[in-house]
Amino acid sequence: MDASVIVIGAGPAGLMLAGELRLAGVDVIVLDRLGERTGQSRAIGFTIRTMEVFDQRGLLPRFGEIQTSFAGHFGGLPLDLGLLGSAHGAARNIPQTVTEAVLESWARQLGADVRRGWECTGFVEDAAGVTVTSLDGRALRCRYLVGCDGGHSTVRRTGGFDFPGTPATIELFLADIRGVELEPRLAGAGTDTGMAMVAPLPGGVRRIIVGERGTPPQRRTGPPEFSEVADVWKRVVGSDISMAEPVWVSAFGDAARLVAQYRRGRVLLAGDAAHVHLPAGGQGMNTGIQDAVNLGWKLAAVVRGRAPETLLDTYHDERHEVGRALLSNTRAQSTVLLGGEEAEPLRDVLGDLLASTDAQRMLAARVSGLDITYDVGGGRHPLLGARIPPLRLEHAGRSTDAGELLRTGRGVLLDLAGNRILRRRARDWADRVDIVTATPRADGTSGALEDTTALLLRPDGHVAWAAPGTDDDLRTALNRWFGPSR
Template identity: 85%
Template structure:
């Protein structure tokens, strides 16, 4: 084997997966067809859940001058993300190339082998592994192959994954430009002929997104010319941007597709390789990063022989449902953003509903990634299967945030009452689960942790077991998520 795992694609999902695998001690090679990072920046920020994930891995300080906000939107209708009670806001104006630079630096620091200018053209799976063929005639062999190679995924195509959904009905343009000062326009900025949006990025760059109503999608072999984008902008927004300097230009559509299975044997998919959709609210990159965080620790446990291969089935079960919900909410937002006058009554009605706190909270959680609850076992505990809430803890003589306990990428048994019997039961899993005794701050003891005596956290930060209120005993939960005892 050249590596236990080969990842195709050095975008955010592939780099995050590489870091997660290395954090767990698994050797990984990342292959990317480009000789260097593209410098493109389709996504320009992080949802609240991605902020939490980055915090759990200690990555947030690597993003310089990170600016956050509690202002969000659903199809252009404003949302108050502060209602969700997270310690983080959503990050705005972080170019995707900056995200890739941080994640690549982290993955390389952990020992990931990232090889650029190496394009995967195919692969053959057998009972013992996968042989990957390269355009230069070379070949590499691994135990597991993961396709993080985007919406036009070679791994998905060669692997024969079904990719059903809806085809594109319209085309939109995205461009980063400099040399002009433009007033910001929100995602809900409708005109008589389409939709036009402006956001300021660092370095005097403006991001514009424009779509002309009724424009059918075109088959393209490369990015559009900036003159085409400027012409559409003038017709839709009514101003001339033709004198601006384009940093990069792209076209995208409202196609919505998702693979029927995220895993076929030794081949898995993550990120845009598994799901494509209208990039409403910038959820695509964030969901891909979270796919990788869900997959990384599971794949590492299987590769290292600590868990049965069946653990990988939970990756499909959990993340396919997340992807399905993602396509549903982005299609709904597309109807609001691109629907024109016929969608005005829908926008009016939904705008009234969002005025209520319950509806506001529901939609804010949906676009922020905070509404995800996995089926981890039976029980009545309100935190079971959800992500760990922001906690303040007294541990080892100092105050700490709960997310800091997950920096190593291991599981955590959080004993909140000094229960020696509980800690003794978990000791046979101590090679993969940290056993921590801590005292919650008063507000958490009375709030999110009211009545809770212990939590078992998975490496992705989701609660796998809680006491009291979970039907399974601790050993059953440890065995399910972390494999047989030592």
């Protein structure tokens, strides 16, 4: 084997997965067809859940000063993200190129082998592994292959993965431009003829997104000319931007597709290779990063022989449902954003609903990635299967938080009641689970922790077991998520 795992695609999802695998001591090669990063930044920010995930791995300081906001939207209708009670806001104006540079540096420092200029043309799977072939005839062999190679994924196509959904019905343009002053314009600021948005980026760059209603998608072999974008902008908005300097230009549509299986044998998919949709609210890259965090520790446990291969089935079970919900909310936002007069009643009803704090909180959690609860086993505890909320703790004589406890990428048994018997039951898993005794701080404890005496956290920060209120005993939960004891 050239590596235990080969990842195709050095975008955010592929690089995050490589870092997660290296945290767990698994050798990984990342292959990308491009000789260097494009410099193009489709995504320009992080959802609250991605901020939490990066905090769990100690990555946030690598981004420098991060501008955050609690102002969100659903189809252009404003949402108050502050209702969610997270320690983080949503990050703004971080180009995807910066995200990729940070994640690549992190993965390489951990020992990941990132190879550029290596175009995957296909693979062959057998009982022992997968052989990956390149355009120039090279071949590499691995135990598991993960396709993080985007919406036109070669891995998905070669592997015969079904990719059902709906084709694009409209074409929209994205352009980063300089040399013209444009006031920020919210995504919901539509016109009679279409939709237009303006967002400021670093270095005096303005990002514009514009779409003209009734414009069918075109088959393109390359990016559109900026003159075409400027013409659409003038028809939709009424102003002339033809004198601007384009940094880069692209076209996209509202196709919505979700792969039927996230795993087929030794081949798995993550990120845009598994789901494509209208980029409403910038959820695509963020969902891909979270796919990688869900998969990384599970794949590592299987590769290292600590858990049975059936653990990988939970990756599909958990993330396919997330993908389904993602397509549902982005298609709904597409109707609100891009629909014409026929969508006005829907906008009115949504506007009325969002006057309710409960409705605001529900939609804010959905677009922020905080509403995800996995099926981890029976129980009544309110945190079971959910991500651990912001939690301040006293541990070993100092203040810490749940995110800091997850920095190593291992599981955590959090004993909140000084229970020696509980800790003794878990010690056979001490090679993969940190056993931590701590007490919640009065100034930083979620109400959901009231009367909670212990929590078992998976490496992705989701609660796998809690006491009291869980049907399974601790050893059953440890065995299910971390494999048989040593």
